[in-house]
Amino acid sequence: MDNPSKIIEGGIEYALGKFDGKSVIYDFDLILIYLNAKGKLLFGEHFKIYDDDLVIIRKLCHYLIKDHKNCKKDNIDPDKGILLSGPVGCGKTSLMKLIRHLPPLQRPYEIIPCRNIAFSFNHLGFKTIEDYGNTKFFCFDDLGIEPSGRYYGKDLNVMGEVLLSRYELYLQTKHKIKTHATTNLNAEELEERYGNRVRSRMRELFNLIAFDKNSKDKRS
Template identity: 50%
Template structure:
């Protein structure tokens, strides 16, 4: 890997930061290095390595893998590597659904175009896509995340604002939960970085 960045040193720093955030039991497993190298290259904008991995720096990241493989903690760590103009917030999809029950359709606006009356779209990582359920607001059922992702696609096309996602769903499961239109737009918006399906549950 021909690059100016010292990847082993960055991984060592991430391990220390992870222990600071999650406790001394936090580890970065060697079998996950290929995933972590790609994430580091993307978030530190290492064009050369991203080119080698076929990663498009204009798109977001979809990090997929089995439950407990470490997707959320890795994305939380990547926030500390990301240059200021690409900083993002990690937001669990389940929490967004609960916000929708309380606040209704303005929640869709909040996570796409920004707060009502102010246009200030931000970069988000929607964590655990698929864990939320279709929820009702005054009797109307709404697939909240599908609506948000369609709006985020419009932002991506018009303003190149990125969206990141973590999920344990396969592409066909995404299509079945959110529809072909959402699946197609996600494909256009993100780079897929996937853990092996047999990656062990690190919480065990």
């Protein structure tokens, strides 16, 4: 059997911890070395992991590697998905694109911009809601700033409907189907955008992990 504590990227082997034959004992410092190397491969040589973000990255890693002890300490439920919130340019999307590569034997999620889903609804109608209410793992990027959908004269809060579908799926599959998202909005803004019903479902679907509102814009 392959050693699940090691990942090969660009011909180089990276250890994430030690494998005792049954499970991996992860080492966060080794994980950071791997994530830094993978980030450069994905986003270019300018990519770097900022010290300010280590608390967030650590929480995401604990979640992904199913470190139940630390998840409990962080108040994270491993059965729920992740809602990663923070100001524009703080690196939410890049981080979600990066960390999905971390657990080598886990099912990765697909990252879809919410505006693409809204545009898809305008062309395909309710088939779009069905397509994203299926058993794939998704991360919905930039939740809350997508336009409303319009199909044959009917307006719809598309992502609100998608989230309700994902919530039903979450219940039906006994919490096995995960939904993740990134957003620039805070809890009040999300409630204003989607209404109280969707917001309460979001609390059950997601663990909220939030960047500091003063996080610097890494794109400048």
